[in-house]
Amino acid sequence: MKKTPLVLASVLVTSLTTAVAAPAAAAPGALPGDLRQIQTRQSLLGSHVWYQQTYRGIPVFGGYYAVHRAADGAVTTADGRKTVTGLARTAAAFTEQRARSAVAGRLGRQPARSELVIVPGATAKLAWKTLTPTARGTVRSLVDAGSGAVLSEENTVRQANGTGQVFDPNPVVALQDESLTDQDDADYPALQAAYRRVTLRHLDPGKDTLQGSYANNISEPAVTSARRRYVYPRSEPGFEQVMTYHSMTKAEEYIHRLGFVDVNNEPQDYATTGLTEDNSYYDPSVDAITLGTGGVDDAEDDEVIWHEYGHAIQDDQVPGFGSTEEAGAIGEGFGDYWAVTMSQANSPDTAVTPLACVMDWDATAYTDDEPHCLRRTDTAKLYPGDLVGEVHADGEIWSHALWDVNKALGRTRANRTILEAQFRFTPDVTMPQAAEATVATARVLYGPRAASQARKAFQDRGILS
Ligand SMILES: [Ca+2]
Ligand SMILES: [Ca+2]
Ligand SMILES: [Ca+2]
Ligand SMILES: [Ca+2]
Ligand SMILES: [Zn+2]
Incomplete structure (x- = not known):
């Protein structure tokens, strides 16, 4: 079920003068005539009377007026009356x-x-x-x-905020330290500086669970907090539940900021419990993300969460996406790219932790080389000669092309282009077809120069000639 976004403005009284509509200012002490009193409140320092603007006796939607009287008698007003002109009728034709x-x-x-x-x-x-x-x-x-x-x-529901504790995007990047290890999920001293306190946004009001506009925690048991304070160390299962709620919400907020209102715009189901393997997956048949706890808990690394969220994005855009090996590789490549471009927002691109390294923290459990990366978005692989028939390995061709699009167009333009293009992918799209769709989208959104920059990125990987 889709959810309608909330639009509720809260305006400071001090800023109201700029929002005031046409009606002439009332003389000091006199009230405009088009008001109906609706509320009076006493505060520590005075009284506050609120009025509804009316027009020929009918309430004007969103129009208000307030009179604030301080204890010393000083009166200030807030005039939020709206302009009403061109009204065709004051009697309803539609009953x-x-x-x-x-x-x-x-x-x-x-x-x-x-x-x-x-x-x-x-x-x-x-x-x-x-x-x-x-x-x-x-x-x-x-x-x-x-x-x-x-x-x-x-x-009209007001969404609620909570407090959480997370890694962002993971301890290896945050602390620039490739020597950190899982230590069996222990909350050891060297990790303390990696914790970040964050606001958990878009929580459903009236609930004490991690359920909100963009993420729905179906872990068992799911953590609860009547005060919406979800602060746990990594050694407790609540930590991964908070990480995932926060990271998925952050991704969806970013997608909305890019202008998309209908890309996985829903409370995405997720679970961080129940899978003890060192793996995570998106299950399109139930539209749910499951994050495993093998090695470093997968949900302790934002880039694992964002990779899986990438699958949820594509499945939402194209029903049944990834029905062939090559389309599956595009799915894995996009997931890796999405992890990297989400980290790109606030992670440094350093020699210790290059941005192109995917899942720096999770990968400490199963890689020896530094930097620890599950995969990278800058390998030398070429299409079609380096295809090996394994979606994750082959996905590195696609993720590198997208990363080059990102470098050429910049993060915002690249991600608007990439997400928009994906709407026109087929479930069994090939890399050349998907590349052409992306180039064409770049042209429509940003013109021929952007299109040729995108084309070069795919040419450099052998995807387009
Ligand atoms: Ca943990
Ligand atoms: Ca979904
Ligand atoms: Ca893991
Ligand atoms: Ca990374
Ligand atoms: Zn994947």
Whole structure:
């Protein structure tokens, strides 16, 4: 189920003067005439009266006015009244009952409340505002009272923040130390400096679990906290649950910042319990990520989480993605690339820990060479001669091409291009086909120079000629 993003502005009183709409300023002490008092509060230092803006007696959606009286009698106001012009009518042509039925038909629930409002603006509209309780919170709809069109619909739930403790992206990179080892999941002194306190965002309100807009913890047992304080050392199973919630949410927030509203835009199921092997996987049949605990717990390394999240992204974009070995290699290569470009946001690219090294911390458990890398995004492999028929190994050809696209276009433009192009992949896409789609997307988004830069990245890997 998709979730409607929350849009709730909170504005400081001090900034309101810039947001004030057209109405002329009232004389000191006099109230504008288009207000209805809705609330009075006493604070330590005075009183605060809030008013709803109205227009011919009808509430103006989002329009407010406040009067603050300090104990010494000083009065300040906050004028958030909106401009109302061009209103065609103040009587509804589309009846309240029809508006309620339309909303109920769409949301599957009866609205609990409905009232006539004016949606402000240069061409103001008369609308029915309905509030409908649903399993995911109350949905507020604005239905045009002239045409019946849905002007807006959003979930009014306020999302909650929590506190967590994580590695970012992992201790090896954070401490620039390739000598760190698992030591059987011990919380030993040399790792302490790698811990970061973070805000866990987008948590569902009213819950004491790691469930939110972009991540849904199905580990067993799942950690809970009534105060939303999820601070555990790595030696406790809650640590991996927090790491994964935080890393997946961070990835999805980044995807939204790139402008995508519909790329795995859902609470992604994940579990960090139940798999004791040194492996992790994305299971498309149940749309869930499972992170194993062999060696270094996989979920102690952001890059393992982001690799698996890469699979979830592609499966969300293209149903059944990766149905052939070569498409599977693109999947693995994208997962590695996604891990690296997520780390790229705040990790140094050093001789000790090159960005192209994937899963620096997890790999300390099974590699001897330094830097410890499960794989890299800068190997010399070429298409098709270096294909060996194993998706992870072959994926290094694809991840290197994407990494070169990233270097040529820059992180933001590369990732917008790569994610956009993936919408046009087929489940059995070949590397040359996927490369052409990526080049074409670069051209549409950023022009011919970007397209030729992307093409060169694929040419350098032998994928395009
Ligand atoms: Ca652990
Ligand atoms: Ca998903
Ligand atoms: Ca591991
Ligand atoms: Ca890395
Ligand atoms: Zn994979």
